Amino acid sequence: MSATVTARREPGGPSANVSSRRLTERVFRIREFGIIAVLVVFVAITMSIQPSFLDEQNIQFLLINTTVFALLALGETIVVVSRNVDLSIGSVLGLSAYLSAGLFGEHHGIPVPVVFLAGLGIGLACGIANGLMVAVGRVPSLVVTLATLYIIRGIDTLIVGGNEVTAQTLPAAFTNIAHASAGGVPYVAIAVAAVIGLGAYYLRAFRSGRELYAIGSNPEAARLAGIGVGRRVFTAFTISGGIAGVAGVLWAAQYQTVDSLAGTGYELTVISAVVVGGVAIFGGSGSAVGAAVGALLLSAINSALNVLGISQLWLEAIAGFLLLVAITLDRVISVKLVAALRRRSSGVGT
Amino acid sequence: MLALRHAAKSFGAVHAVVDGSADLYAGEAHALVGENGAGKSTLVKMLAGVHQPDEGELLIDGRPATLHSPAAARDAGIAVIYQEPTLFPDLTVAENIFMGRQPLRAGRRIDRRLMRAEAAALFERLGVRLDPGRICRGLSIADQQIVEIAKALSLDARVIVMDEPTAALSAAEVARLFEVVRALRAGGAAVLFISHRLEEVFEICQRVTVMRDGRPVLTSGLAGLTADDLVRAMVGRQLAQRAAAGRRQPGEEVLRVDRLTREGVFTDISFRVRTGEIVVLAGLVGSGRSEVARAVFGIDRYDAGSVTLAGQPLRRASPATAMAAGVGYVPEDRRQQGLVMDMSVQQNMALASLDRLRKAGLIRSAAERAFAADWAQRLRLKYGRLTDPVSRLSGGNQQKVVLAKWLGRGPSLLIVDEPTRGIDIATKAEVHALLARLATGGVAILMISSELPEVLQTGDRILVMREGRITAEYSRAEATEEAVMAAATGQLETRAS
Numbered sequence: 001m002s003a004t005v006t007a008r009r010e011p012g013g014p015s016a017n018v019s020s021r022r023l024t025e026r027v028f029r030i031r032e033f034g035i036i037a038v039l040v041v042f043v044a045i046t047m048s049i050q051p052s053f054l055d056e057q058n059i060q061f062l063l064i065n066t067t068v069f070a071l072l073a074l075g076e077t078i079v080v081v082s083r084n085v086d087l088s089i090g091s092v093l094g095l096s097a098y099l100s101a102g103l104f105g106e107h108h109g110i111p112v113p114v115v116f117l118a119g120l121g122i123g124l125a126c127g128i129a130n131g132l133m134v135a136v137g138r139v140p141s142l143v144v145t146l147a148t149l150y151i152i153r154g155i156d157t158l159i160v161g162g163n164e165v166t167a168q169t170l171p172a173a174f175t176n177i178a179h180a181s182a183g184g185v186p187y188v189a190i191a192v193a194a195v196i197g198l199g200a201y202y203l204r205a206f207r208s209g210r211e212l213y214a215i216g217s218n219p220e221a222a223r224l225a226g227i228g229v230g231r232r233v234f235t236a237f238t239i240s241g242g243i244a245g246v247a248g249v250l251w252a253a254q255y256q257t258v259d260s261l262a263g264t265g266y267e268l269t270v271i272s273a274v275v276v277g278g279v280a281i282f283g284g285s286g287s288a289v290g291a292a293v294g295a296l297l298l299s300a301i302n303s304a305l306n307v308l309g310i311s312q313l314w315l316e317a318i319a320g321f322l323l324l325v326a327i328t329l330d331r332v333i334s335v336k337l338v339a340a341l342r343r344r345s346s347g348v349g350t
Numbered sequence: 351m352l353a354l355r356h357a358a359k360s361f362g363a364v365h366a367v368v369d370g371s372a373d374l375y376a377g378e379a380h381a382l383v384g385e386n387g388a389g390k391s392t393l394v395k396m397l398a399g400v401h402q403p404d405e406g407e408l409l410i411d412g413r414p415a416t417l418h419s420p421a422a423a424r425d426a427g428i429a430v431i432y433q434e435p436t437l438f439p440d441l442t443v444a445e446n447i448f449m450g451r452q453p454l455r456a457g458r459r460i461d462r463r464l465m466r467a468e469a470a471a472l473f474e475r476l477g478v479r480l481d482p483g484r485i486c487r488g489l490s491i492a493d494q495q496i497v498e499i500a501k502a503l504s505l506d507a508r509v510i511v512m513d514e515p516t517a518a519l520s521a522a523e524v525a526r527l528f529e530v531v532r533a534l535r536a537g538g539a540a541v542l543f544i545s546h547r548l549e550e551v552f553e554i555c556q557r558v559t560v561m562r563d564g565r566p567v568l569t570s571g572l573a574g575l576t577a578d579d580l581v582r583a584m585v586g587r588q589l590a591q592r593a594a595a596g597r598r599q600p601g602e603e604v605l606r607v608d609r610l611t612r613e614g615v616f617t618d619i620s621f622r623v624r625t626g627e628i629v630v631l632a633g634l635v636g637s638g639r640s641e642v643a644r645a646v647f648g649i650d651r652y653d654a655g656s657v658t659l660a661g662q663p664l665r666r667a668s669p670a671t672a673m674a675a676g677v678g679y680v681p682e683d684r685r686q687q688g689l690v691m692d693m694s695v696q697q698n699m700a701l702a703s704l705d706r707l708r709k710a711g712l713i714r715s716a717a718e719r720a721f722a723a724d725w726a727q728r729l730r731l732k733y734g735r736l737t738d739p740v741s742r743l744s745g746g747n748q749q750k751v752v753l754a755k756w757l758g759r760g761p762s763l764l765i766v767d768e769p770t771r772g773i774d775i776a777t778k779a780e781v782h783a784l785l786a787r788l789a790t791g792g793v794a795i796l797m798i799s800s801e802l803p804e805v806l807q808t809g810d811r812i813l814v815m816r817e818g819r820i821t822a823e824y825s826r827a828e829a830t831e832e833a834v835m836a837a838a839t840g841q842l843e844t845r846a847s
Contacts, residue, residue, distance in 0.1 A: 206460065218439065
């Protein structure tokens with residue numbers, strides 16, 4: 001017994017430190033590694049069957065298709081790591097898409113950036129409403145955002161009625177956003193990738209970002225650590241709403257026809273992408289990059305079905321299956337991980 | 351350095367702390383001991399800023415201070431380490447230590463490298479090896495406490511409160527923790543150490559405060575005191591008069607538990623309960639009493655041993671079988687486990703007897719009402735209407751509803767876990783009388799209680815558990831508060847050896 005006690009007081013040997021560091025880092029990246037590996041394997045298999053899968057046009061199509069989902073996945077990640085969920089993003093996207101793109105018809109010559117700001121504003125307003133109810137009203141976010149999913153969609157339907165924004169009313173400067181590209185890579189994809197990179201960096205390197213993880217990991221401990229839980233959660237919902245608003249404008253530029261159904265059901269696709277991308281659904285871990293790769297994987301499956309001539313009807317079944325695989329993997333990995341960490345800490349001499 | 355003077359705190363009608371006073375000095379470890387319910391935890395929560403005292407004052411460095419929140423206590427230099435550490439399992443050890451106070455570099459970004467280096471430096475000061483970069487999930491309780499202590503160090507906490515830090519630790523882990531405590535003391539911190547293990551108190555502390563019924567009854571340097579002195583001070587009250595109940599003659603054996611073991615929870619538990627007998631499982635909170643009861647009733651699994659009811663082996667892990675065999679179980683936490691708070695009084699009472707109250711698969715509400723009214727009268731339940739939600743009743747009356755629920759089934763064995771916790775004295779006496787009546791009527795009763803007077807007053811036989819084992823058995827005549835307390839805190843073995 002006394003031998004163990006003395007052993008513990010020795011300074012850590014270098015070899016022990018290095019091996020433990022390696023394990024930890026593997027642990028940290030494992031979630032994103034897994035999803036990227038799945039994406040690579042999937043692309044390789046599809047390529048071997050149908051080489052045209054990765055031609056320039058298809059890639060461009062794939063990236064453009066992914067932008068909206070990847071952007072929404074960033075906002076959703078920020079909410080989900082704090083052990084909350086935002087189900088209203090599809091409705092926010094729909095409302096923002098109609099109202100902002102509609103500005104072109106009402107005010108001829110309105111600058112494109114102003115339209116983006118309008119979309120951002122609409123999204124922020126929705127996000128603030130969600131955030132207030134969750135943070136101040138202390139209502140579970142699942143209930144709040146389920147309610148606002150229907151309310152915002154209802155408002156959207158009332159405003160839109162049987163109308164729609166049509167491509168003719170949209171200026172070329174706007175519709176080109178979705179298609180202009182540099183060397184085959186669409187500008188939108190670059191911009192969205194940059195935004196996701198910034199978001200991921202925020203979550204990783206800033207106190208407020210880390211506090212979101214802390215809240216999601218153990219809300220009670222977060223309170224005891226003096227973190228302003230309500231304020232952080234409110235901010236997360238505001239950001240998610242704002243991002244959904246901007247995504248709505250992008251959506252309008254991409255599809256050019258906006259009716260009252262725009263974005264219906266997107267919330268579930270986005271949450272799937274986030275979970276497939278390795279963000280723990282009960283908060284505390286996962287990254288924005290992983291979520292974006294998750295979105296890319298779902299789009300790639302969609303696109304592969306197209307290329308391989310398989311009916312689109314399969315898409316939902318495959319997405320659901322992937323979700324199960326992701327969640328099962330997540331469970332298995334975390335159980336294995338805890339076991340590995342236990343073994344290791346006992347090796348250190350507990 | 352820190353002094354609490356005449357602090358009082360009540361929860362409703364319960365006076366948890368009447369006159370809490372303690373003085374902590376720099377470089378000294380001060381022990382706080384007392385029975386369950388003596389007010390130790392409430393006192394800790396006042397220091398932690400979780401509860402505010404109703405009366406009295408807190409002095410820090412001689413100046414009065416108010417702690418509105420855990421953050422305020424932290425800023426005042428008080429760090430509390432709870433029995434169950436509160437960490438973020440998904441984040442790294444270093445992040446856990448510095449959450450909200452991470453070292454920053456340009457642009458208000460977190461300086462991860464510096465954060466890890468500082469965490470490593472803290473562990474070096476504490477003389478422990480822990481990788482700051484690993485996540486906290488999977489850390490042993492001992493290592494989690496080390497992380498909490500490192501957090502306290504990083505805050506320059508001058509007062510460190512440890513609430514039963516050793517309860518879940520092995521001997522080697524305790525030895526390491528004590529090295530850390532000694533290092534903290536040497537660094538000039540004041541430590542308030544709460545423990546039920548008196549040998550630890552003598553090992554690590556210089557002064558002691560013994561609390562009883564919300565008051566300090568002894569504050570003194572430990573030099574010259576013995577464990578017996580502390581036990582006497584902890585128990586010290588005038589012995590409650592024992593109910594001069596007519597001696598019941600125990601009949602046939604109802605429950606027989608043989609060498610029951612659940613890995614890491616309880617070991618080698620054997621006892622029997624006969625008709626007309628009240629057997630009490632005494633011991634400290636966490637000694638494994640409730641877990642034994644749960645295993646007997648079939649809620650939890652056990653790894654070895656057997657449970658026999660009226661000569662028939664009872665299937666393990668099946669509450670339905672236990673119920674069918676005539677076992678009733680009144681759990682410790684009546685709000686969470688004993689009642690459906692939003693359902694009505696009568697629905698709650700009928701819950702365990704639905705098979706007798708139904709006809710063609712439907713519950714006859716007239717029968718349910720009659721059933722409930724009958725039991726409400728027998729137990730002298732105070733209620734508005736039987737259809738009121740049970741949450742409207744007082745704690746004592748809620749407990750009567752739980753009892754009625756099981757008594758309605760006419761059990762041959764009734765397991766009651768802390769039946770009078772948080773109940774006023776009058777209702778408490780009623781519950782005791784009820785249990786005695788039931789025993790006289792031939793029911794076998796297994797009761798768990800943390801209150802010594804209750805243990806001695808109601809028990810025909812008293813089994814004392816400590817750390818998952820039965821350490822002593824007393825008949826009603828043999829049992830004294832000192833003997834039970836000594837067996838529960840491990841003083842018995844020390845003296846025997």
